Amino acid sequence: MTTSTTSSTRRTRDVRTRGRAADVVERILQATAEQLSEVGFAALRVDDIAARSGVNKTTIYRRWPTRASLVDAAIRRSKPPAGVARGSTLKEEALAIARDWLAFHESPMGRGIVRVIQTEVGHPELEPIVRELRADGRRGRIAMVQRAIDRGELPPDTDAALIADMIFSPLTTRLVFNVERVDEQMIARTVDIVVAGLKAV
């Protein structure tokens, strides 16, 4: 969506978006993502981002008035995979989504976003983006389950939200809290159990 910049009260507002300016923005957001993935939001220092990107702190503040808005911008620059699944069975679709997430989690921005999702409370300024990230992911996963229901793969009275959570929250919990390793096989087993269970109950 080209120019985002939620706050309009800046100065004369980003007329030059090419050349040096574009390069500076790029470097700042990249450095933000990297720092975010390495130290998280709480310990994120603007001076460090300035140093890392080779840009003056003032320049950063001129474009993004607060630390939170900077992080917001950096995240929106490369949001996680939309969770648009493809496949002919629930299992295939779930695996595809999980694969996307695992791959995304390898990138600096991926790790950074995971840390942000984990943050929030006590940082109300960050809440909008966090809420959006969570909602996006959940929406896609619930839609996935709904397709399986429509397809007749799952009983018609299935609680799509619950099933979506049952399939993915073990994954996200392990990813976010960094406990035990996560792989495709784990997802596959999870899906198998849930699907079999739904048919049996």
Next chain:
Amino acid sequence: MTTSTTSSTRRTRDVRTRGRAADVVERILQATAEQLSEVGFAALRVDDIAARSGVNKTTIYRRWPTRASLVDAAIRRSKPPAGVARGSTLKEEALAIARDWLAFHESPMGRGIVRVIQTEVGHPELEPIVRELRADGRRGRIAMVQRAIDRGELPPDTDAALIADMIFSPLTTRLVFNVERVDEQMIARTVDIVVAGLKAV
């Protein structure tokens, strides 16, 4: 010999643990828990705790050298329910644990702890207590699944950790991220699906 007390940096430390001292400690930890549940760790200010407990900031720092150690102490004062389950079936045990958690989550300390569990990254000083909280909970839940396996309620080759996560991570995710309401019925359905699925697969 015996009591060394090299009276180095700090003073001679907590000899009087009754009377006024005990009252002060009590008030500080209580205020910490309350503030924690209201604003979370990131926004927790020592001055506020001092004001709320009617104690001078210096007094707080004399007992707990950092904000994190204070929070650590407040949490240890009333940790979450141990997850010691009781019941004759997996479902009964799971429901008992879930009930304890939901009840605990109503108290100031309960909410405070949930916020802390959610925090961590970027606050390395807080990591020990967070790790401990998570480990405690998980250990209890895995043991619960293991009992069900031993009892023959679940197949012997069941992955206890995975099943524990499948049953409880939808609950904790919803509790921590505050999305959708959580009730016993939800847990019951989750357990039913997982158990049925394990038998069928």
Next chain:
DNA sequence: AACTTAAGGCAACAGCCAGTTGCGGGCTAG
């Protein structure tokens, strides 16, 4: 009751970091 001394109150301070300001100079666009 008198005394000893641990523990709390007070106030000023150092250090870190977010966010601000005024000015000056280089780079881009036209």
Next chain:
DNA sequence: CTAGCCCGCAACTGGCTGTTGCCTTAAGTT
């Protein structure tokens, strides 16, 4: 080649953590 946008620089405000020295209060002892 000129106008003015954009960035660099440096100094500053203000909030919060954690510290220090000194004084006051009260707990426990005789």
